Amino acid sequence: MxxxxxxxxxxxxxxxxxxxxxxxxxVVTLDQKRIFIFPSRVGFxxxxxxxxxxxxxxxxxxxxxxxxxxxLATLFIIATLHTFANLSGLTIRALRAQPAFPGQQSKxxxxxxxxKRRDHFALYMTWPDSxxxxxxxxxxxxxxxxxxxxxxxxxxxxxxxxxxxSTYPLGLLRCWTWIDLDLYALVYPQPLASAQLPxxxxxxxxxxxVPVTGSDDFYGFRDYRRGDSLRQIHWKGLAKxxxxxxxxxxxxxxxxVWLDWDMFPGLGIEQRLSHLCYxxxxxxxxxxxxxxxxxxxxxxxxxxEKHRDRVLKELALYGQGDKRQ
Amino acid sequence: xxxxxxVPRNALVWMIICLFTLMAPHAARIPLWILAIYVFSAVWxxxxxxxxxxxxxxxxxxxxxxSGFAGIYLSYGSLIGLEPTVALLLxxxxxxxxxxTSRKDAYVLLFLGYFICITEFLxxxxxLIVLYSLLNVLLITTxxxxxxxxxxxxxxxxxxxxxxxxxxxAMPLMVVLFFxxxxxxxxxxxxxxxxTAKTGMSDFMKPGxxxxxxxxxxxxxxxxxxxxxxAPSQMYWRGLVFSTLQEGAWRSLRYYDVPVAxxxxxxxxxxxEPLNYSIIMEPTQQNWLYSLRYAQAEHLGVMAxxxxxxxxxxxxxxxxxxxxxxxxxxxxxxxxxxxxRKTELQLPAQDNPQTRQLAQExxxxxxSDGDFVKAVLNKFNTEPYIYTLQPEALPGExxxxxxxxxxxRGFCEHYAYAFVxxxxxxxxxxxxxxxxxxxxxNPVNKTVIVHQFDAxxxxxxxxxxxxxxxxxxxxxxxxxxxxxxxxxxxxxxxSFLENSxxxxxxxxxxxxxxxxxxxxxxxxxxxxxWVVGFNSEQQFxxxxxxxxxxxxxxxxxxxxxxxxxxxxxxxxxxLRKRATHQLSTLDKQYLIFxxxxxxxxxxxxxxxxxxxxxxxxxxAMPALAARIDQITSLHGDLAYRxxxxxxxxxxxxxxxxxxxxxxFRPRKGQ
Numbered sequence: 001m002x003x004x005x006x007x008x009x010x011x012x013x014x015x016x017x018x019x020x021x022x023x024x025x026x027v028v029t030l031d032q033k034r035i036f037i038f039p040s041r042v043g044f045x046x047x048x049x050x051x052x053x054x055x056x057x058x059x060x061x062x063x064x065x066x067x068x069x070x071x072l073a074t075l076f077i078i079a080t081l082h083t084f085a086n087l088s089g090l091t092i093r094a095l096r097a098q099p100a101f102p103g104q105q106s107k108x109x110x111x112x113x114x115x116k117r118r119d120h121f122a123l124y125m126t127w128p129d130s131x132x133x134x135x136x137x138x139x140x141x142x143x144x145x146x147x148x149x150x151x152x153x154x155x156x157x158x159x160x161x162x163x164x165x166s167t168y169p170l171g172l173l174r175c176w177t178w179i180d181l182d183l184y185a186l187v188y189p190q191p192l193a194s195a196q197l198p199x200x201x202x203x204x205x206x207x208x209x210v211p212v213t214g215s216d217d218f219y220g221f222r223d224y225r226r227g228d229s230l231r232q233i234h235w236k237g238l239a240k241x242x243x244x245x246x247x248x249x250x251x252x253x254x255x256x257v258w259l260d261w262d263m264f265p266g267l268g269i270e271q272r273l274s275h276l277c278y279x280x281x282x283x284x285x286x287x288x289x290x291x292x293x294x295x296x297x298x299x300x301x302x303x304x305e306k307h308r309d310r311v312l313k314e315l316a317l318y319g320q321g322d323k324r325q
Numbered sequence: 326x327x328x329x330x331x332v333p334r335n336a337l338v339w340m341i342i343c344l345f346t347l348m349a350p351h352a353a354r355i356p357l358w359i360l361a362i363y364v365f366s367a368v369w370x371x372x373x374x375x376x377x378x379x380x381x382x383x384x385x386x387x388x389x390x391x392s393g394f395a396g397i398y399l400s401y402g403s404l405i406g407l408e409p410t411v412a413l414l415l416x417x418x419x420x421x422x423x424x425x426t427s428r429k430d431a432y433v434l435l436f437l438g439y440f441i442c443i444t445e446f447l448x449x450x451x452x453l454i455v456l457y458s459l460l461n462v463l464l465i466t467t468x469x470x471x472x473x474x475x476x477x478x479x480x481x482x483x484x485x486x487x488x489x490x491x492x493x494x495a496m497p498l499m500v501v502l503f504f505x506x507x508x509x510x511x512x513x514x515x516x517x518x519x520x521t522a523k524t525g526m527s528d529f530m531k532p533g534x535x536x537x538x539x540x541x542x543x544x545x546x547x548x549x550x551x552x553x554x555x556a557p558s559q560m561y562w563r564g565l566v567f568s569t570l571q572e573g574a575w576r577s578l579r580y581y582d583v584p585v586a587x588x589x590x591x592x593x594x595x596x597x598e599p600l601n602y603s604i605i606m607e608p609t610q611q612n613w614l615y616s617l618r619y620a621q622a623e624h625l626g627v628m629a630x631x632x633x634x635x636x637x638x639x640x641x642x643x644x645x646x647x648x649x650x651x652x653x654x655x656x657x658x659x660x661x662x663x664x665x666r667k668t669e670l671q672l673p674a675q676d677n678p679q680t681r682q683l684a685q686e687x688x689x690x691x692x693s694d695g696d697f698v699k700a701v702l703n704k705f706n707t708e709p710y711i712y713t714l715q716p717e718a719l720p721g722e723x724x725x726x727x728x729x730x731x732x733x734r735g736f737c738e739h740y741a742y743a744f745v746x747x748x749x750x751x752x753x754x755x756x757x758x759x760x761x762x763x764x765x766x767n768p769v770n771k772t773v774i775v776h777q778f779d780a781x782x783x784x785x786x787x788x789x790x791x792x793x794x795x796x797x798x799x800x801x802x803x804x805x806x807x808x809x810x811x812x813x814x815x816x817x818x819x820s821f822l823e824n825s826x827x828x829x830x831x832x833x834x835x836x837x838x839x840x841x842x843x844x845x846x847x848x849x850x851x852x853x854x855w856v857v858g859f860n861s862e863q864q865f866x867x868x869x870x871x872x873x874x875x876x877x878x879x880x881x882x883x884x885x886x887x888x889x890x891x892x893x894x895x896x897x898x899x900l901r902k903r904a905t906h907q908l909s910t911l912d913k914q915y916l917i918f919x920x921x922x923x924x925x926x927x928x929x930x931x932x933x934x935x936x937x938x939x940x941x942x943x944x945a946m947p948a949l950a951a952r953i954d955q956i957t958s959l960h961g962d963l964a965y966r967x968x969x970x971x972x973x974x975x976x977x978x979x980x981x982x983x984x985x986x987x988x989f990r991p992r993k994g995q
Contacts, residue, residue, distance in 0.1 A: 042432050049436045053443055059515040062643070063859050064446035064455055067503050071462065072439060074498035077888075078491050078895060085899040119483070121474045134475055168473040169487060170466070171432065 018161070024180035029091045029115070030164075034177050037084055043172035046076065076172055083173040086166050089115040090123070090137075095144065097159075097185035099312070105148040106185040108159060113142035121168040127159040154273070155320045156184040188316045191281055192274030194264075221245045257283060257290040257301065259311075273315050280315070284308045294318055330427045332472065335480050337374060337425075339468035340434060341367050344422060346461050347441050348415060350454060355412050356400040359419070362393075366419040373423075381423055389420055407515075411444045431472050438465045450644065450857045452849055463488055494895050501887045505868070505880070508861040523610040526564050526759050530575045530782060532724055535759070536714050536736035539811060541777035542828040544607055545761055546615060547850050548773040551601040555617075557763040558807045559653065561783065561795060562615040562775060564760035566632035568668055573676075573724055575742065575757045583631065584664055590631050591658050593619055599650035605853050606645045612637045615760055615775075617651040618795070624648065632756070633657055633793075646858045657793040661754060669754035669787065672746065679726040680743065681750040688751035694788050701747050702801040705740060709733060712740075712803035714811075714820040737806075740798035741782040754787035758795070763810050770847040776830070778811050778822065910979060911963050914986045918956055925991045935960055946991055956985050 022034050039047070050073055057065035095109035108130070114120055114137045126132035130149035137143060151157040165176035221234055224244035234245040259279050264272045276292070283290040284303060291301035292311045297318070299311055348355075348363055372378035381389065393416040394404070401409040418441060421434045442458045442465075466488040474484065525545055527534065546562075567575035580588070600617060614627065614635040621629070624647045628636055635649075658665075672681070687700045711734045719727045725743045728735055735743075741757050748755035762781035764773040783797040800807045806814035812821045812833075822831050829842040855863075868875050872883065919929050922942055929938050939957040943950040959982045963975070 045432065046436060049440065053440065055512065056443060056447075056515075058509060059511045059513060060447055060643075061508075061511060061860075062443075062446055062450070063503075063857050064450045064458075065443045066506065067499060067856075068439070068443055068446070068458070068462065070502035070506065071492070071495055071499040074495035074502065075466070075491060077498070077892070078494045081892065081896050081899055082487075082491060088900070136474070136476055169470045169491070171428070171469065171473055 018178060019180070022177070022179055024182040026094045026182050027091060028179045028181065030087050030089065030177055032088075034179065035084060035087050035175060036177065037080060037173055037175045040167050040172060040174035042167070043076070043174075046072075046172050050076075075170070079170045079172050082169050083167065083175045085118070086120055086168045087123070087164065087175050087177065089118070090120060090164075091115065092162070092164065092179060092181065094181035094183035097157075097183050099186035099188060099309070099316070100151045100157075101188050102151065102153060102190045104151065106151045106157065106187075108147045108149065108183060108185065110145045110147065110162065110181065110183075111142055112137070112145060112164075117141075120166075122166055124163075124165050126163050128161075128163075130159060151185055151187045154187050154189045154270070154316055156317075157187045158184050186313060186316050188312045189270065189273040189277040191278035192271065193278050194275050221247060257288060258293055259283075259290055260293045261295055262293075269319060273318055277312065277315050280308065280311045330429070331475065332425065332428055332431050333475055334374070335474070335484065336431065336468055336471035337370070338480060339464065339471050339484075340422065340425070340431065341370065343435070343438055343461065343464045343468055344419065346464055347418070347438055350445050350457060351411065351415060351441075354408065354448065355415060356396070358396055358400075359412060359416055362416060363419045366422045370422050370425065380426060386420075386424060389423075393417070393420060407444075407447060411441075411447075414441055414444060428472060431468075435465050435469050435472075438468075452852045459492075463492060466492060494891065497891050498888060501884065504859075504864065505884060508859075508864055524607070525609045525611065525777065526613075526780060528565065528577060528611065530565075530567060530738055530742075530757065530759055531573060532719050532728070532735070532739050532742060533716065535738040535780050535782050536716060538780040539714060539736070539778040540822065540824050542822050542825050542830045543777045544846075545775045545777050545779070546604050546606040547846075547853070548602050548604050548764065548775065549771070549850070550773070554766055554771065554773060555600065555653075557766075557810065560617065560763055560773070561758075561781075561797075562761040562764075562779075563618055563620075563634055563758055564613050564615045565758070566630070566634050566785070567757040567759060568632070569671065570673060570746070572673075575745075575759075577632075578668070587631055587662060587664055590629050590633055591660075593633075593652075593655050593657060595619070595652045595655050597652065597654070599652050601648070601650050603646060603648045605850070605858060606641060606647075608643050608645070609641050612640050614641075614645075614647060616649045617653060619653070619655040619657055620649045620651045622647050622649045644853055644857055646854065656791065658787070659790070659792045661787055666754055666787075669756055670749050670752065672749050675722075677723045677725040677746060679723070680729055680746055683729070684747035684750035687747070688753075694751075694753045694786070697751055697753060698748070698786055698788075698796055701744060702796070702798060705744075705798055705801040710735070710740075710802050712736070712799065712806060712814060713818060714815055714823075715818070737799040738782040740802055741784050744784050744796065744798040748784070748786050756785050758783050758785055762797075762807065765810075767843045767846055767850075769843050770850060772847070772850050774846055911960070911982070914983055915956075915960050918960075918986050918989060921989055921991055949989070949991055952985065952989050956982070956989060959985065 022028070028034065050069055053065065053069040053072070056062070057069055091113050093111040093113070095111050097109070098107040100106040108127070110125070112123065112125070112135060120137040123135050123137075124132060125135065125145055125147065127147055127149055130147040133145045133147060135143045135145055147159075149159050161178040161180050163176060163178055165174060167174050221237070222245065224233065224246050228246040232246040234242070234247050237243075237245050259276050261272060261276075264275055267275070276294075280290060280292070284307075287303060289301040289303050290311070292299040292314060294314060297314050299307075299314065344363060344367060348360070352360060369378060369381075373380055393413070397409050397412050397416065398404055401412065403409055404413070414437065418434065418437050421430065421437065425431060425434060439462065442461050445454060445458055463485070467485045470488050471484045524543070526538065565577055568578050569576050599621075602617075604615065606614065614622070614637065616622065616635050619633055620635060622635055626637055626639075627647055628638065630636060635647075637645075661669075684701070687704070688697050691697050691700050713734050714736060716735045716739060717732045719725075719732065719739075721727060725746050728739050729743055738757075738759075745755045745757050759780075759782045761775045761779040762783070763779050764775040766773055781799070783795060783799065785793045786796055788794050797807060803814045805816075815821045822828050825831065829838055832838040833842075865875075872879050915935075919938070922929070922938070925946070927938070927942050927945055935957050939953050942953045946953070959978060963978055963982060
C-alpha cells in the first residue's frame with residue numbers, strides 16, 4: 001500500500017514536471033528542452049564490449065588495441081550529438097482525431113515535418129496504448145502518420161503523451177521525447193437499441209413530401225439530369241419515345257422528429273444518452289430529419305453528416321462541459 | 326516483429342562485405358575450412374534473403390556450433406591459446422550471420438566484428454594493417470548506420486559518408502586519449518601466441534641454416550644511432566653465441582649446464598664514450614636480442630649472459646624497443662676460467678679427422694695462436710674457396726672434411742664452423758657467433774635497417790692478453806660481403822633474393838622505387854617508435870615536454886579542454902545544418918514578392934495558392950495587376966510545369982522572373 005502510494009506520488013510529480021517542461025501544444029518543435037537522451041540497452045552492451053577490449057589492450061600491452069578502443073569510445077560520444085540531431089528540429093503537428101464509439105479504434109493523424117533539409121531516420125512514434133509507426137524523412141519534408149488506439153468512455157479521450165524516439169544512427173543511444181499534442185478524440189455514447197421511440201408514431205406522416213434520391217416511395221418524373229442514376233431512368237417512357245426522364249422518389253423528411261431527453265423517464269443519464277444516440281443514428285440511416293432536445297441544448301431538426309456529428313457531439317459531451325482533460 | 330527490429334537489406338549487404346574484409350587479413354593464419362564456412366554462410370544468408378532457403382533450425386544451429394568447436398580442436402590440437410581463440414571468434418562471426426534475423430543479432434555480429442579488428446592487432450601492428458583495419462571499422466560502422474535506416478533499400482553512399490564523418494570526428498579525441506591514458510602493466514596473464522612460427526636465427530645452427538635465412542627480405546630490426554653510424558664492416562650484431570658442437574649442429578650452452586659461478590658475465594673495463602643506439606626488433610618468438618659488442622642495456626627485463634650477449638626472460642611476441650650502449654674496443658674476459666677454457670676447446674671425439682689433422686699441422690708451423698689464426702684465414706683466402714648462397718649439402722659424419730677438402734663452396738656458417746673446429750683442434754679456445762652483419766642505412770631518417778638476408782655467422786677466438794677477439798673467416802673468402810653486403814657479394818651468382826621476385830629490395834637500382842621503399846621504411850620506423858612502441862616512459866616524457874610539471878588538475882583540464890574543442894564545433898555544425906534552409910532561387914524570389922505584398926498589407930494566408938493571392942492583390946492594387954499576373958504566371962510556369970523545354974530556356978525564364986520581381990515595388994494606396 002505504502003509503496004503503491006509512493007509510486008503514485010512519483011508519477012504525479014513526474015507528470016507535473018513534464019507538463020511544466022513540455023506543456024501541451026498542438027504544434028511542437030523539438031529542441032534541447034524537449035529532447036531526452038540516454039544510452040540504450042545496446043549502448044550499455046557496447047560499453048561492456050569496450051571494457052573487454054580495453055582489458056585486452058592492457059593485458060596484451062597492445063597500443064593499436066588501445067587506439068581502436070578509444071576510437072570506438074569517442075565514436076560513442078560523437079554519436080550522442082548525431083542521435084540528438086536526428087530529433088532536433090522536427091515539428092510535430094496534431095492534425096485530427098477521428099471520433100469513435102466506446103471500444104472502437106480511433107484514428108489519430110499527426111504530421112511530422114523537418115525544419116530543414118537534413119535526413120531524419122527511423123523515428124518511432126506511439127501513444128501509450130496505440131499502434132506504432134516508424135517513419136523517416138528523407139525525400140519528403142513532411143509525413144503524415146496515423147496511429148490507432150482503442151478509446152474509452154464517452155466524452156473527450158486523450159491518448160496521453162506521444163512518445164517519439166530514435167536510436168539512429170548507431171543504436172547506442174536512445175533519444176526520445178514525450179509530447180502532449182493537445183489532441184483529443186471525441187467518444188460518442190454507446191448506442192443502445194430500444195424497440196420503439198416512445199411517444200412517436202412513425203406510421204403517420206405529417207409534413208410535406210420532399211424528393212429525396214435513394215428513397216422508396218415513388219413521387220413523379222422529371223427530365224433527366226446529368227448525374228442521375230441509371231436505375232432512376234424511366235426506361236419504359238424512353239421506349240415509348242417520351243424522351244429521357246428520371247423517376248423521382250420521395251421521403252417524408254420534414255416530419256420533425258424530436259429526440260427528447262424526456263422520452264426516457266426513469267432511466268439514468270448514460271442510458272438515456274445511449275438510447276438517444278441509437279435513435280439519432282437510426283434516423284440518419286433512414287434519411288429522416290431529427291432534432292435533439294437535451295436540458296440546455298436544442299438542435300433544430302435536420303439531417304446529413306454535419307448534423308449527425310453535431311448531435312452526436314452534444315450527446316458525447318452532455319454533462320461534461322467542453323473541458324478536455 | 327516490430328518494424329524497428331527488422332534488418333534492412335542494405336545493412337545486410339554491408340554486413341556481408343564486413344564479413345569478408347574482416348576475415349581477409351586472418352586468412353593466412355586460419356585453416357582452410359574456416360574460409361569455406363565464410364562462403365557457405367554468406368551464400369546461405371543470401372538465399373534466405375531471396376526466399377529460396379530458410380533459417381537454420383535449432384538442431385542445425387547446435388550441430389554447426391559443435392562442429393565449429395570440434396574443427397578448431399582438431400586443427401589446433403587445443404582450444405586454449407591466442408590462435409584457436411581467434412579462430413573460434415572468426416567461426417562464430419560467420420555462423421552468426423546465418424541465424425541473423427533481428428536487429429539484436431546484428432548488434433552482436435557487428436560488435437564481434439570490432440573485436441575481430443582488435444585480434445588482428447595482436448598479431449601485427451604494421452602500418453598497412455592498421456590502415457586496413459581502419460577501413461574495416463568504417464565498414465562495420467556503416468553497417469551499424471544502415472541498420473537504422475529502415476526502408477533504405479538502395480545501397481547508398483550517404484550511409485558510408487555519415488559513418489566516415491563520425492569516425493573522423495572521433496579521431497582527434499582518440500588521439501588525446503591514446504597519449505594520455507595511463508599505461509599500466511598487464512592485469513593478468515593472457516593466452517600467448519602458440520602457433521606463430523619463430524622467425525630469424527634459431528637457437529642452433531647447422532650448415533645451410535643461415536643461407537636459408539638469407540633468402541628472406543624481411544626486416545629483422547631497425548637501429549637508430551645517437552651519433553655517427555659506424556661503417557657497415559664494423560656492424561657485427563651479436564645475437565647468439567654457440568659454444569657446443571653436437572651431432573653436427575652448433576648450440577648455446579644450456580643454462581643449467583653452466584656452473585653457478587660462471588653464469589654471470591665477467592666485469593668488463595670500459596673506457597671512452599660508448600656508441601649509444603636504440604633498436605626496435607620485429608617479433609621473433611625467441612628471447613635473445615642483438616647488439617654490438619660490448620653491450621650494456623639498462624632496461625627492465627633485459628639480461629646479460631656470460632658470453633656477453635643480451636636476452637629477455639620471455640619470448641619476443643611484439644615489436645620490442647631497447648636502448649644499448651656499446652664499447653667496441655673493450656676487452657672481454659681477459660682471464661679465462663678453467664671450465665670456460667675446457668668448454669670452448671671441446672670437440673666431439675671422432676669427427677672430422679682430416680680437418681683436425683690439418684689444424685694441428687698448421688698450428689705446429691707457427692709460433693703463436695695469433696699467427697695460427699692468420700694461417701687459417703690465409704688458407705681460406707688463397708686457396709679456391711667460394712662464397713655462395715647455394716652450397717652443396719654435406720652428408721656424412723664428417724661435414725667439415727667434406728667441405729674443406731671436397732666441395733669448397735660454402736656460406737658464412739660453413740666458414741665459421743670450419744674455422745672454429747680448426748681453432749679448437751689447434752688448442753685455441755673459439756666459438757661461433759650468430760647474428761647479423763652490416764645493414765642498410767636509410768638516408769631519409771638515418772636508421773640502419775637490418776634484414777634477414779644480413780644474417781651472418783662468424784667466430785670469436787680467445788687470445789692471451791686480448792680476451793675474446795672477433796674473427797670473420799667469411800671476410801677472408803669474400804671481403805665484398807663485409808664491405809658491401811650480400812647483394813654485392815653475390816652479384817656474379819645472381820642468387821640474391823631469388824625466391825622473392827616482388828620484393829622492392831630487388832629493385833634497389835631503380836631510384837624512385839628505392840626512394841619510395843626507404844621513405845616507407847622511415848615512416849614505419851616513426852610509427853613503431855611513436856605509436857606501436859609508445860610506453861609509459863615515453864608517455865611520461867611526452868606529457869612532461871608538453872605540459873611541464875604534471876598535475877592532476879592540468880591533466881583533467883587538458884582532457885576536458887580537448888573534448889570541448891572537438892565536441893562544440895561538431896555540435897554547432899550539426900545544429901547549424903538545421904538552421905540553414907536551402908531555398909531554390911525561384912522560391913527566394915517568390916518570397917521577396919510575397920514580402921513586398923505584405924509590406925502593403927496583403928499578407929499571404931496559410932494554404933493560399935499563388936493564384937488566390939494574385940487575385941486579392943489585383944483587387945487591392947488594380948494599377949499593378951499586369952505585373953502581379955506576370956509574376957504569378959511565370960512562377961507557375963517555373964514551379965509546376967515540367968522543365969520548361971531546355972535548361973537554357975529555364976535559366977532564361979528564371980532571369981526574367983528575377984527582373985520582374987525586382988521591379989515590383991507596390992506602395993500603399995496604389
